[in-house]
Amino acid sequence: MKKILVCLLLISFGSTAQVLRKRTVKLMGGRFDITIVAKDSLSAEENIDAVIAEITRIENLISDWKSDTQISEVNRNAGIAPVKVDPEVFRLTERAIHFSEITNGAFDISFAAMDRIWKFDGSMTQMPTPEAIKKSVEKVGYHNIILDPKNSTIFLKLKGMKIGFGALGEGYAADRCRDMMLAKGIKAGIVNGSGDMSTWGKQPNGKPWGVGITNPIHKDTIFAVIPLYKSAVVTSGSYEKYVIFNGKRYAHIINPVTGYPATGLCSVTVLGPSAEMANGFSTSVMVLGKDLGLALLKKYPAYKAILITDKGKIYSTPNIDINKYKLE
Structure with missing residues (x-):
């Protein structure tokens, strides 16, 4: 669903009393890059192990492709019966539904039931029919998810409905870690789950972590570097997976309400305190488009965003001056 259009800049100079250790692992169906700054190598490696264990625990709760x-x-019992879940899973589902509400369905955790009628591998020769597009989202709709706080149950009203945390789960795991x-006293690090990135503290040389932003139209060039201070950053993009019909570009990110692909934007980068929230915003803004997306983000001033259109034009929320971070 996402293409990562940001690159993390880890640059250290000189000697330091701290060490930086990094490990890359496959978790939650994607790549996690875990960076820990600690007093010695053993402590750093042990804490990377603890992060991996926590991500694995979360995956074993919320994965929709692991059967157990x-x-x-919950998905197996769609249209049949409510399913009792752990409070952690219930709260995550509650937050996802809230996100669906504030975006008018541009974000929807029941997108997992969508029929994959759009192909972005070069095999499509014509657009799906309006009837097929409408049918593809008939099982999608957060309004049909019934939560019972008293009993901690989730019920999907329609047979064949599914929910999935592919869009929020990695961000949630990054924030949790x-x-x-x-809480353990580790003062600096990064947890990057397939581009859902939570950072804290500073590099061993005392400088902030920095994230490089690229314009997909000129994807080999970083045009800005933004410092991160206990900040999350997430990019949703569509510069590689798309189809063109009748001169119009259709991205691989699908509008859960209409079943049609997003158009107009090729990249949205969101920065803020939570990777979970930043993920929801980046995906939603891709669907909503520039004007509605910027109007939504205006209500959440803790989050900043950089939007790049299909034509390569750059826009940003008023609370970030992109010119301040542009490279010469």
């Missing part, structure tokens, strides 16, 4: 998770049980490391 609580979310898979950051908070866990801070």
